[in-house]
Amino acid sequence: MKILLVEDDQPLARGLASSLEAAGVLVEIAEDGRTADFLVSTERYDAVILDLGLPDGNGVQWLSGWREQGIELPVLILTARERWSDKAAGFSAGADDYVTKPFETAEILFRLRALVRRAHGHAHPVIRVGDISLDTHSAQVTRAGMPVSLTAQEFRLLSHLMHAAPRVVSRAELTEHVYDGDAEPDSNVIDVQVSRLRRKLGSHSIETLRGQGYRMISDSEAR
Known part of the structure; x- marks a missing residue:
């Protein structure tokens, strides 16, 4: 999961980003609405955490502009404003x-996971493809009911593929959302990780579509 955190309180932003990153979330920080506006228009994120009291305008105004532009990624407002009128304006x-400040980081993480999951059409916290299950709350993966041990990077890769299933996910999208742009376009890091996942989950669990990317497939599709 890759998110944009729009927050001008830098100590708070760095602390929240650090906690989310420890849980496997990729985080970019924008200190104002103008920077956030540029980033959501040019980069791909799974969700946005948005403060309302920004130095260059109310976060609601920036959010309204994004929706008018057709930018539909999930947005979680995180603010000290508790009045019903502020909440109504945000949802409108x-x-x-x-979520109002102060907050528990664990709650933010749970809410983010739920937003991203629902944005991909998954209402239940456990996502299943064939006999492979991924619990978005506990970050546990099982195959045919048996636990599967994955590295943090393998889990991020599998999570993105399972959220997107049965859609084909391009290498560029995986690089942005799983590796935070650290993998060079000609690097074989994704191929290596996919190969390791296949060894742990079954050789036919992930399909490679040459020139397009990868997708999760069920046992029935593999036959």
């Missing part, structure tokens, strides 16, 4: 969730 502008 297109917010998907609203």
